[in-house]
Amino acid sequence: MATTTSAEHTRRDFLYIATGAVGAIGAAAALVPLVAQMNPDASTIAAGAPIEVDLGPIQEGQVIKVFWRGKPIFINHRTKKQIEDAQSVDVARLPDPQPDSARVKPKREQWQVLIGICTHLGCIPLAHQGAYNGYFCPCHGSVYDTSGRIRSGPAPTNLPLPPYEFVSDTRIRIG
Amino acid sequence: MSGHPTYQPQNAFMKWMEARLPIAGLIYSSFVVYPTPRNLNYWWTFGGILTFLLATQIVTGIVLAMHYTPHVDHAFNSVEHIMRDVNYGWMLRYIHANGASMFFLAGYIHMLRGMYYGSYKEPREVLWILGVILLLLMIVTGFMGYVLPWGQMSFWAATVITNLFSALPIVGEPIVTWLWGGYSIGNPTLNRFYSLHYLLPFVIVGVVVLHVWALHVVGQNNPDGIEPRQASDTATFTPYATIKDGFFLAVFLVLFAYFVFYAPNYLGHPDNYIPANPAVTPTHIVPEWYYLPFYAILRAVPDKLGGVALLGASVVILAFLPWLDRSKVRSARYRPRYRFFFWLFVATCVGLGWLGSKPAEGVYVFAARILTIYYFAHFLVVLPLLGRYEKTLPVPGSITEAVLKRASAAAVVAIMLAGLIGFSSPSVAAEADTPPKQKWSFAGPFGKFDRGQIQRGFRVYREVCQTCHGLSQVSFRNLAEPGGPEFTRAQAAAVAAEYQVAAEPDDQGEVKDRPGRLSDRFPAPYKNENQARARFNGVPPDLSLIVKARGYERGFPWFVVDLFTQYQEHGADYLVALLTGYSDAPAGVTAPPGTFYNKYFPGHFLAMSPPLTEGRITTNGKPVYDDDTPATVNQMARDLTAFLMWTAEPHLEARKRIGLQVMLFLVVFAGLLYFTKKKVWKSLGAHG
Numbered sequence A: 001m002a003t004t005t006s007a008e009h010t011r012r013d014f015l016y017i018a019t020g021a022v023g024a025i026g027a028a029a030a031l032v033p034l035v036a037q038m039n040p041d042a043s044t045i046a047a048g049a050p051i052e053v054d055l056g057p058i059q060e061g062q063v064i065k066v067f068w069r070g071k072p073i074f075i076n077h078r079t080k081k082q083i084e085d086a087q088s089v090d091v092a093r094l095p096d097p098q099p100d101s102a103r104v105k106p107k108r109e110q111w112q113v114l115i116g117i118c119t120h121l122g123c124i125p126l127a128h129q130g131a132y133n134g135y136f137c138p139c140h141g142s143v144y145d146t147s148g149r150i151r152s153g154p155a156p157t158n159l160p161l162p163p164y165e166f167v168s169d170t171r172i173r174i175g
Numbered sequence B: 001m002s003g004h005p006t007y008q009p010q011n012a013f014m015k016w017m018e019a020r021l022p023i024a025g026l027i028y029s030s031f032v033v034y035p036t037p038r039n040l041n042y043w044w045t046f047g048g049i050l051t052f053l054l055a056t057q058i059v060t061g062i063v064l065a066m067h068y069t070p071h072v073d074h075a076f077n078s079v080e081h082i083m084r085d086v087n088y089g090w091m092l093r094y095i096h097a098n099g100a101s102m103f104f105l106a107g108y109i110h111m112l113r114g115m116y117y118g119s120y121k122e123p124r125e126v127l128w129i130l131g132v133i134l135l136l137l138m139i140v141t142g143f144m145g146y147v148l149p150w151g152q153m154s155f156w157a158a159t160v161i162t163n164l165f166s167a168l169p170i171v172g173e174p175i176v177t178w179l180w181g182g183y184s185i186g187n188p189t190l191n192r193f194y195s196l197h198y199l200l201p202f203v204i205v206g207v208v209v210l211h212v213w214a215l216h217v218v219g220q221n222n223p224d225g226i227e228p229r230q231a232s233d234t235a236t237f238t239p240y241a242t243i244k245d246g247f248f249l250a251v252f253l254v255l256f257a258y259f260v261f262y263a264p265n266y267l268g269h270p271d272n273y274i275p276a277n278p279a280v281t282p283t284h285i286v287p288e289w290y291y292l293p294f295y296a297i298l299r300a301v302p303d304k305l306g307g308v309a310l311l312g313a314s315v316v317i318l319a320f321l322p323w324l325d326r327s328k329v330r331s332a333r334y335r336p337r338y339r340f341f342f343w344l345f346v347a348t349c350v351g352l353g354w355l356g357s358k359p360a361e362g363v364y365v366f367a368a369r370i371l372t373i374y375y376f377a378h379f380l381v382v383l384p385l386l387g388r389y390e391k392t393l394p395v396p397g398s399i400t401e402a403v404l405k406r407a408s409a410a411a412v413v414a415i416m417l418a419g420l421i422g423f424s425s426p427s428v429a430a431e432a433d434t435p436p437k438q439k440w441s442f443a444g445p446f447g448k449f450d451r452g453q454i455q456r457g458f459r460v461y462r463e464v465c466q467t468c469h470g471l472s473q474v475s476f477r478n479l480a481e482p483g484g485p486e487f488t489r490a491q492a493a494a495v496a497a498e499y500q501v502a503a504e505p506d507d508q509g510e511v512k513d514r515p516g517r518l519s520d521r522f523p524a525p526y527k528n529e530n531q532a533r534a535r536f537n538g539v540p541p542d543l544s545l546i547v548k549a550r551g552y553e554r555g556f557p558w559f560v561v562d563l564f565t566q567y568q569e570h571g572a573d574y575l576v577a578l579l580t581g582y583s584d585a586p587a588g589v590t591a592p593p594g595t596f597y598n599k600y601f602p603g604h605f606l607a608m609s610p611p612l613t614e615g616r617i618t619t620n621g622k623p624v625y626d627d628d629t630p631a632t633v634n635q636m637a638r639d640l641t642a643f644l645m646w647t648a649e650p651h652l653e654a655r656k657r658i659g660l661q662v663m664l665f666l667v668v669f670a671g672l673l674y675f676t677k678k679k680v681w682k683s684l685g686a687h688g
């Protein structure tokens, strides 16, 4: 008699656990669309496709801004002096050590392309300002040099570089 | 009932908490040990189902609000954006739209259950009145939600319903202007409806809390309509009622999911896939099915103010039910005469609903008048008289006694249920011929597009239709996405490059054209409607949604049958019929200048010349497609229609695939809950 009861018990417990487990799976599955809907939608992803920029009209010493995926991209046509300044820094003493050569494409040192978003909390730095005549962020005073490297202020890292390549001498594709 | 065990906090934290905010104790006493009559049948599970549906509507509604744009220029397109681009957007919107119908279905069943078993009688009058207030709030919320997609039906529903207030003497016109925020329905109207549609569900939640509170004060009624007297008359809320509610909720969800995944537009109107146009009223405007009985009452009265007054009275009279029904016996089980009149009342409501979907003319109006009179007579004459003269049956002494000899009304109620959900309404005026039914690969629960067919259809669109008709909702990238024609990305990019789209302003501020990219949409064939009128002698409709925006009336009983056979291709069949239905006008009929006779077109004369002719599609000089399929007129019509079915419902394949998974899951889950419920109730020592 005792065995029947315990067998009965086991069967009942199994039923309860199975029902609870299936219910939990269903609830979890129902969360998928509710969470996924907040990710970028198909049109946003499609609009984030690469863009091409013509460098021809940019004068030496001029910085232009273009937008890619809603982010401002700075394209700086650097002067000889700016390039020299950027290359002659003692890299080891920088907060985020990186030689200038790692921040431009080889033999295209005059073109500095970077994402113009301060690595502190996301403000847009001003070009040709600050102690190094590079970029200066007005929000909390981060100072970047002509290579976009952080030199002083609260920002932790250098201005990031977008993925890009030269399709010709005067054209780049960002993205 | 009182005297059930109170919550005893076990650990120190819960003790500390309980002394400050006794929320655990409240939940324990309200939803765990709360005694429910043990003889409750499944009609009592609809309260729980309604709570679940309210939560579902709020959650999906909040999500939709994240993607919707309440502006007359963007509302329609933002809804299409949800349907096409937002991750699972189509599913969330179909759940929300069909959820409204499910909400009303469950609400009506809940109310009729209360009427059948006399749940409104002393001491539950306030509980009942709160329910009537909830119905009113649901009606208003549902109406405002229906306006938001800003389709033709949205716009004209808003017009007609707000104009109800113009029937009021003196204050009528100012009230209507105030509701609109302008001299006609416009952007201010849409914005405020959006705001209120977001607000009202939370008001509903508040009233639901009062409703549940009142319920817990007076206790639940039950099928025998007698108060529990002894402990054996009741079962605790948890686990007995919870598991029973859970099981039947799962069953109800099967029905809900069936609509969402297999017949998502069955309860809607094709016209609402046409963007709102203040210059054109659809030929046949009808409200959603759940308003049809009220709509029939409105139209039955030949007087403007009278119609509006009766419409309002038909809802408000429900609040007086506790005082109109004088019988001392609650449940219809022990009231044989009342039982008959109850079903007569249900039949009246269903009948009014059917008449509400019919044109307001001839015999329909006459029938609606008879039924309207009966609707009110039920409350004002039948119930008071029954209370006085009806011979009731002996009521059992206790619930326990009654449980042993229970009656079953289930079969009859099932018929009522089928009647309630069976409502749909016509779209295209009926005078035209009925389009023949076609066989489609995308029909049915396992339907999939025939890739070759929609690729061919795309060719027909490009070579025949696109000079006049746009495809504004479709992006070039869609051509390469799964579930569509599935061109390669390179092919789709090549197609895009053949089109010229407006470029971003250049350095000089000039806007020039550039070749299309994958992320662009198909450019419009005309700049604006005036240009279209000048060029084409009319505005050729955009074809993106045309298959969902067209249909034809199936009539009774076919619209019920279609639900079960999943025949949802009315629009596609109509389109093929239209494209192949040109002929010479019958003898004695002359087509007005600039129009062509077509036997399937409502009104028969349309401005579009026969678009498909043999030889429109050729490959190497032969009238065949690239894949050697002969390009006959019928073939072209079918291919084009299949392509346009895809442009109208790009996630059709995903919908049916996920639908199958959901249905299988629900059936398994409901089965498990059923056996769990049986096990649990067995411990009570009687059937339940």
Ligand code: FES
Pocket (backbone or CB within 6 Å): A118, A119, A120, A121, A122, A123, A137, A138, A139, A140, A141, A142, A153, A154, A155
């Ligand atoms: S955001 Fe630039 S310094 Fe804080």
